[in-house]
Structure formats: structure tokens, C-alpha cells
Amino acid sequence: MENEMMTIRQMCDAFDVTPRTLRFYEAKELIFPVRDGQKRFYDRRDRGRLKLILRGKRFGFALEEMRQLLNLYDRGDAQEEQLTRTYEAARERLAQMERQRDELTEAIIELRAQLEHGAEMVAAFRKPAAE
Amino acid sequence: MENEMMTIRQMCDAFDVTPRTLRFYEAKELIFPVRDGQKRFYDRRDRGRLKLILRGKRFGFALEEMRQLLNLYDRGDAQEEQLTRTYEAARERLAQMERQRDELTEAIIELRAQLEHGAEMVAAFRKPAAE
DNA sequence: AGGATGCTTGACGTTAACGTAAGCCGGAAC
DNA sequence: GTTCCGGCTTACGTTAACGTCAAGCATCCT
Numbered sequence: 426m427e428n429e430m431m432t433i434r435q436m437c438d439a440f441d442v443t444p445r446t447l448r449f450y451e452a453k454e455l456i457f458p459v460r461d462g463q464k465r466f467y468d469r470r471d472r473g474r475l476k477l478i479l480r481g482k483r484f485g486f487a488l489e490e491m492r493q494l495l496n497l498y499d500r501g502d503a504q505e506e507q508l509t510r511t512y513e514a515a516r517e518r519l520a521q522m523e524r525q526r527d528e529l530t531e532a533i534i535e536l537r538a539q540l541e542h543g544a545e546m547v548a549a550f551r552k553p554a555a556e
Numbered sequence: 557m558e559n560e561m562m563t564i565r566q567m568c569d570a571f572d573v574t575p576r577t578l579r580f581y582e583a584k585e586l587i588f589p590v591r592d593g594q595k596r597f598y599d600r601r602d603r604g605r606l607k608l609i610l611r612g613k614r615f616g617f618a619l620e621e622m623r624q625l626l627n628l629y630d631r632g633d634a635q636e637e638q639l640t641r642t643y644e645a646a647r648e649r650l651a652q653m654e655r656q657r658d659e660l661t662e663a664i665i666e667l668r669a670q671l672e673h674g675a676e677m678v679a680a681f682r683k684p685a686a687e
Numbered sequence: 688a689g690g691a692t693g694c695t696t697g698a699c700g701t702t703a704a705c706g707t708a709a710g711c712c713g714g715a716a717c
Numbered sequence: 718g719t720t721c722c723g724g725c726t727t728a729c730g731t732t733a734a735c736g737t738c739a740a741g742c743a744t745c746c747t
Contacts, residue, residue, distance in 0.1 A: 483663060483666075484663055484666070484667050485663065515667065515670070518667070519664065519667050519668060522660055522663060522664050522667070523664060525660060526657055526660045526661060526664065529653055529656060529657045529660065530657060532614060532615055532616065532653060533650065533653050533654060533657065535614070535615070536615050536646065536649070536650050536653070537650060539646070540643070540646055540647065540650065
């Protein structure tokens with residue numbers, strides 16, 4: 426049933442993206458709809474890829490990263506080594522996110538201290554006393 | 557002693573920024589060095605502002621936000637209401653950071669689940685089975 | 688005098704992920 | 718037949734915070 430081709434509009438509705446986005450992803454070689462004259466048609470594979478792209482975005486993967494990951498699984502039949510590489514990429518990304526969160530946490534603590542602990546923040550904003 | 561003017565280079569060394577950065581901040585009206593012919597000279601006030609700008613950056617304030625905060629304290633003599641406003645700005649920013657951290661934490665949990673909990677992530681990257 | 692520095696302005700480049708506008712085309716509805 | 722709808726392409730605009738030339742003075746040292 427849902428094995429058939431979809432138009433750009435159907436895709437947009439299904440995935441809540443704009444046509445511009447789909448064409449952009451195509452330009453970036455993330456998806457490869459079939460062209461019938463001027464029109465684009467998206468098959469199951471495109472839908473699968475798009476789904477992953479959007480999921481990846483939620484995890485903070487850049488489009489280029491996703492492209493590489495997706496391409497990894499397009500040539501060759503997903504060998505062990507490549508599966509491993511994907512794991513590694515995901516784990517690296519996870520580590521990045523954790524570092525980022527930690528930095529943020531530190532900054533929060535610092536800022537909170539300034540706010541609660543005294544009027545330093547405000548004082549800091551005051552003009553240096555006239556000489 | 558350290559009450560005197562500093563050249564752009566002295567500033568760069570003191571604050572670990574590039575000349576480009578100082579000129580950029582000037583163009584954005586964050587600091588206002590005195591000009592003697594071609595040269596720029598930075599006084600205590602500029603140093604104070606720069607210090608705050610850099611501190612603000614660590615907290616994730618945008619330059620434009622910092623400009624507004626700084627300007628708030630330049631006209632008028634820092635009235636209560638304005639001090640309050642700065643507090644509010646800082647608190648808002650804090651809330652933003654906390655939200656951001658929470659989102660990140662969620663994403664981390666999700667991603668971690670995919671990695672630990674099964675081969676879903678990898679499976680997801682696999683081509684849909686040929687029909 | 689004649690580099691070698693150091694400072695200046697101005698303008699374009701960078702990164703990401705699209706938004707937006709302009710202008711063209713083909714098919715469908717009236 | 719003509720208008721309208723949707724799709725198409727191309728290309729510039731957006732945001733932040735500078736980096737990176739390019740090219741021109743002024744000054745300092747020898």
C-alpha cells in the first residue's frame with residue numbers, strides 16, 4: 426500500500442517539512458527522488474532516509490554527518506565494520522552532547538551564583554566610579 | 557597606574573582578543589575608544605565594558621543583548637528600575653540555559669537508549685529490505 | 688633613505704539550514 | 718481559452734561573530 430511513490434506535497438504533509446527543505450536535502454545529496462519530467466517522486470527508500478535525517482537532527486547531527494552515515498549503508502551491504510563505525514559516530518556525538526551539557530551546567534551554576542550570592546552582576550554593570 | 561589609556565595591542569594582550577574583535581565591537585557600538593588621529597586608545601571604562609562583554613559571552617549572552625544592557629547603565633545613573641531590569645534579563649537568560657540543558661539531557665537519554673538498548677539505531681540505518 | 692612594524696579602513700568569506708522572491712511551465716477546472 | 722494551482726529553477730537573503738586579505742599611512746630603527 427504505502428509502497429508507492431509520493432509527490433513532494435505528500436511528503437511535506439507526511440513529514441511536516443517544506444518543499445524547499447526536500448529540494449535542499451536533494452541538492453545536498455541526502456535523498457534522491459525519481460524525476461518524471463519536472464516532477465519529483467519519492468519512494469520508500471527516500472522516506473526511510475528522510476525519517477533518519479529528521480531523527481538525526483533531533484540528536485544534533487549535522488546534515489553532512491547524516492549524509493555520510495547514510496551513504497555508508499548504501500554501498501556495500503552493511504558490513505560489520507561499517508555498522509561499528511556508525512556506532513562510533515553515534516557514541517562520539519553522544520560524548521559531544523555530554524560535554525556541551527556539562528559546560529552549560531557550569532555556566533548555569535556560575536550565573537546562578539552571581540544572581541543569588543550578591544549584587545556582583547549588577548555592580549559589574551555599573552559604571553566605574555567617576556575619578 | 558592602570559588608570560591610563562591602552563593601545564589596541566595592549567588591550568588584545570590583556571584580554572586575549574584580536575584587534576579585529578575590538579574593532580568589531582566598536583563597530584557594533586559596544587565600546588568607544590578615543591581616537592587620536594588614526595590610533596585608538598582605550599580607557600578604564602572601555603576595559604570595564606569589555607570585561608563585561610566577555611563575561612556575558614561566557615553566559616551565552618549575545619553581543620546585542622550585552623549592548624543593550626551596557627547602554628542601560630550609561631544613561632541615567634543606574635536607577636533601581638534599571639537594576640531590576642538587568643536582574644530580569646539575567647534571570648531570563650538563566651531560564652533559557654536551563655531549558656536548553658534539559659532538552660540536551662533528554663536527547664542524550666534518547667540517544668543513549670538507542671545505543672544501549674538494542675540495535676535499533678543501526679537497524680534504522682539499514683536499507684529497507686528489498687521487496 | 689629605506690625597510691620593518693603596526694595600525695587603519697573596507698570589503699568579501701565563512702557556516703548551517705533553509706526562507707523568500709521572481710519568473711517560467713504544464714495540466715486541470717470552469 | 719484563460720485562469721489558477723502546484724511545481725520547477727535560480728539566486729539572493731538571513732544570523733553571529735569574527736577571519737582574512739588588500740592596500741595605504743605613520744613611525745621607529747639603522
